[in-house]
Amino acid sequence: MAMFTIFSNWRRQRQLARFDPERRARWQQNLDALPILDGLGRDQQSRLMALGWCFLHDKRFTPVMDAALTDDHCIDIALMAALPVLNLGLEAYGVFHELLIYPEEFVSDRHYVDDQGIEHQGMETLSGEAWEQGPVLLSLSELGYSGHWNGYNLVIHELAHKLDMANGGIADGLPALPAPLRPGWLEAFPKAFASQRRLVSRAQSAPAGSPEAALAWNTLWVDPYGAENEAEFFAVCIEAFFTDPIALHLAYPELYHLLSRFLGQNPMVRAPQWQPLPHLCPR
Ligand SMILES: [Zn+2]
Secondary structure, three states, X not given: OOHHHHOXXXXXXXXXXXXXXXXXXXXXXXXXXXXXXXXXXXHHHHXXXXXXXXXXXXXXXXXXXXXXXXXXXXXXXXXXXXXXXXXXXXXXXXXXXXXEEEOOOEEEEEEEEOOOOOEEEEEEEEXXXXXXXXXXXXXXXXXXXXXXXXXXXXXXXXXXXXXXXXXXXXXXXXXXXXXXXXXXHHHHHHHHHHHHHHHHHHHHHOOOOOHHHHXXXXXXXXOXXXXXXXXXXXXXXXXXXHHOHHHHHHHXXXXXXXXXXXXXXXXXXXXXXXXXXXXXXXX
């Protein structure tokens, strides 16, 4: 999508007018220091910084519990938040106004299903959370692990929930896809989710410490947390798309290609290349 359609309105133009060369140079340093942004072309980098700048000015970043939130944290969060919507624009996240920044992991009262498949209502320790029609919560301690090609990214994960919620207000693994992609998605996504659940339960039921267990866990290319429900599967797939795309492509190639068309990006070409060891390859 062309630049003018993403930044067309007057408010955006005014925001961007304040993004002067000195500030751009500062943002460029942060961008260069985040490995998952490696390999973006000049145009993509400048669009990413502009989107990040607008994100930072659209949202309130509220430190809670004495979180020591710095300018660098804010810039890094904004750059990583801008990455999934680089070609869609910030509006793809729907309406939300605030990010609550915690110093460490925090406890939240919620309904969840544990590793054994048992349902709980109660307090759970979380590194991040995205509320429907509400803020995004992030912990600074976990932010430190984000930004690498390691399959983990707290910011992208939570913003993926917003991308999901922007379609009808609920997180259900069905984002606002263009019509031509919907039939393929409605077939591929449930299939991949069912496969993820099967693989996770196979890994969990293998005797702990056995070679079968090791093989089952080592060939889980996508975060096992994704087996929890469709919304989490969507979020870990987006997270993997940008931080371990080769693994996502290996696990769920159709889903990878649908995401690639939806988001207008192909991070596999930028990612450090690796091959699964032959004896680990499930196929
Ligand atoms: Zn999540």
